[in-house]
Amino acid sequence: MIPWVHLDTAKIPNGGELRLMRRGAELSIMSGSIELMNSRLSGSERALATLACARIDGRPSAQVLIGGLGMGFTLRTALAELPNNAGVVVSELVPAVVSWARGPMTELFKGCLDDPRVAVIEADVVGVIAAARGRFDAILLDVDNGPGGLNRDANDRLYSVGGLNAARRALRPGGVLAVWSAGRDDGFTRRLEGAGYQAEEVPVRATGGKRGARHVIWLATPR
Numbered sequence: 001m002i003p004w005v006h007l008d009t010a011k012i013p014n015g016g017e018l019r020l021m022r023r024g025a026e027l028s029i030m031s032g033s034i035e036l037m038n039s040r041l042s043g044s045e046r047a048l049a050t051l052a053c054a055r056i057d058g059r060p061s062a063q064v065l066i067g068g069l070g071m072g073f074t075l076r077t078a079l080a081e082l083p084n085n086a087g088v089v090v091s092e093l094v095p096a097v098v099s100w101a102r103g104p105m106t107e108l109f110k111g112c113l114d115d116p117r118v119a120v121i122e123a124d125v126v127g128v129i130a131a132a133r134g135r136f137d138a139i140l141l142d143v144d145n146g147p148g149g150l151n152r153d154a155n156d157r158l159y160s161v162g163g164l165n166a167a168r169r170a171l172r173p174g175g176v177l178a179v180w181s182a183g184r185d186d187g188f189t190r191r192l193e194g195a196g197y198q199a200e201e202v203p204v205r206a207t208g209g210k211r212g213a214r215h216v217i218w219l220a221t222p223r
Contacts, residue, residue, distance in 0.1 A: 010096030043208020067125030146181025
């Protein structure tokens with residue numbers, strides 16, 4: 001078996017660290033012993049973009065915010081779905097992930113960071129959302145493995161009722177909030193509804209096929 005090779009370690013601004021690993025052509029980003037993403041399993045990240053973009057199809061000059069750069073699968077899919085006059089802001093908390101995207105993970109990104117529609121900012125998406133007022137047609141969040149992720153303080157700021165209210169204010173009328181999660185969370189569905197959203201929970205496979213780990217995407221529109 002081909003062994004894993006540790007390529008780099010990145011400090012997370014609010015605590016902890018990420019490790020970038022390679023095994024042959026396969027890449028993995030780890031937090032401790034937990035794998036956050038793997039280059040072989042991109043189906044649900046791509047579905048996050050496909051499902052959200054379908055909700056805003058036909059909007060002129062659609063503006064999209066993606067929280068979390070990851071391995072670029074959501075970004076690449078969104079660019080394929082959106083028109084040439086769209087705009088995509090990607091907010092990434094960990095600067096090293098942006099460096100990895102232009103270094104060890106370059107082949108995964110396939111030049112999408114140079115797309116003129118894309119602006120990447122190294123910032124906490126919580127602050128980006130808080131500063132926006134009716135700016136975005138869609139907000140796509142793939143942060144910390146979802147509402148039940150690893151960092152409770154960060155999750156509370158993003159996925160709490162307060163965070164969901166901020167996202168609603170950042171959306172244009174008829175916009176959509178799409179949230180990726182590693183697993184189901186009935187409490188989060190209730191929280192979305194309590195924050196004034198109509199929420200749909202969509203099960204997806206990590207592989208993009210009929211087998212593999214089950215992930216969840218919420219599609220939430222303000223009522």
